[in-house]
Amino acid sequence: MKTRIIAAALGCLFTSTILAQTGSVRPASPGEEPAKVVASGTLPDEASRAAILGKLRDLYGAANVVDRIEVGGVVPPPNWTEHMGKLLNANLKEVHKGQMQVNGTQVAIKGNVANEVLRQQVVSDMATALNPTYTVDNGLVVVAAAAQNVLDKTLSNRVVEFESGSATLTLTGRAILDEMATAIKKIGTPSVQVIGHTDSVGNRLGNIGLSLARANTVRTYLIDKGIPAESLSAVGSGPDHPVTTNETTEGRAKNRRIEFRLAG
Structure with a gap:
C-alpha cells in the first residue's frame, strides 16, 4: 500500500475521514454514527498527532472527532505537520462527502461543494498555503452537477x-x-x-x-x-x-x- 495522507470534510451521510500515512476512506458502517470526522492511520510522533487532532477539533468540535491514530514507525516529508495544519482550514467545512489525499507532495481533494466559486476557492487557498513543491488536483464537484449525474445514471x-x-x-x-x-x-x-x-x-x-x-x-x-x-x-x-x-x-x-x- 502506498504511503498517503487523507483528510475529508464533515459530511451528512458518510463518516468523513482524515487518514495519515496508511489506511482507507469509507462510508460509515451499519450502526456507526454518521457525521463524524474519523482520524486514523499512523503518524510519526505524539506532537503530530496532537497537532492534527487539535486542528480537527477546532474545525468540527471535539465531540465530532473520532481518534483512531497510531504513532510511530513512519518518516514524514520535511515540515509535514506544519503543511498538514495549513490544509486543515475552515474551507474544508464547505466540502461535503469528500476526501483529501496526499501522496508525498501530491494533494488530491474530491467531494461536493455548493457552487463553482467555492470549488475554485478551496483548492486555490490550499495551493497558496503550501510551498511550490506541492501540487493540488481539484476533484471537487458542484452539488448540482453531482445530483444531475445521479439522475442521468439512474435513467x-x-x-x-x-x-x-x-x-x-x-x-x-x-x-x-x-x-x-x-x-x-x-x-x-x-x-x-x-x-x-x-x-x-x-x-x-x-x-x-x-x-x-x-x-x-x-x-x-x-x-x-x-x-x-x-x-x-x-x-x-x-x-x-x-x-x-x-x-x-x-x-x-x-x-x-x-x-x-x-x-x-
Whole structure:
C-alpha cells in the first residue's frame, strides 16, 4: 500500500475521514454514527498527532472527532505537520462527502461543494498555503452537477415507455420511475423538471400536447411515490429536441423519451 495522507470534510451521510500515512476512506458502517470526522492511520510522533487532532477539533468540535491514530514507525516529508495544519482550514467545512489525499507532495481533494466559486476557492487557498513543491488536483464537484449525474445514471440511456400514442405508462416505464423516485430522494429531493419529448411523426402541436401529457403522467406517478409536488414541474417539448434522427424506427424510439433536469 502506498504511503498517503487523507483528510475529508464533515459530511451528512458518510463518516468523513482524515487518514495519515496508511489506511482507507469509507462510508460509515451499519450502526456507526454518521457525521463524524474519523482520524486514523499512523503518524510519526505524539506532537503530530496532537497537532492534527487539535486542528480537527477546532474545525468540527471535539465531540465530532473520532481518534483512531497510531504513532510511530513512519518518516514524514520535511515540515509535514506544519503543511498538514495549513490544509486543515475552515474551507474544508464547505466540502461535503469528500476526501483529501496526499501522496508525498501530491494533494488530491474530491467531494461536493455548493457552487463553482467555492470549488475554485478551496483548492486555490490550499495551493497558496503550501510551498511550490506541492501540487493540488481539484476533484471537487458542484452539488448540482453531482445530483444531475445521479439522475442521468439512474435513467442510464433507457426510455420511460408509454402505451402507443397515449400517456399511459407501461410496466417497464413504471419500473424505471420507481428507480428514479429513489434517486431523487437520495440526492435530497431537489427541484426537478420532467420534460416530455416525441418523435416527428404526426402533427407538431399534437405531439407537443402528447409530450406534456406524458410529462404530467410521470410527475403524478413520482408524487404518488413520495416526491413533493412542489419539487416537480412538467414540460412538453414535442418533436423539437431530438437526440438522433427521426428517419429510422430506432431513432424515433430514442426520441420518444422523458428527461429529468435539475431546475435552476
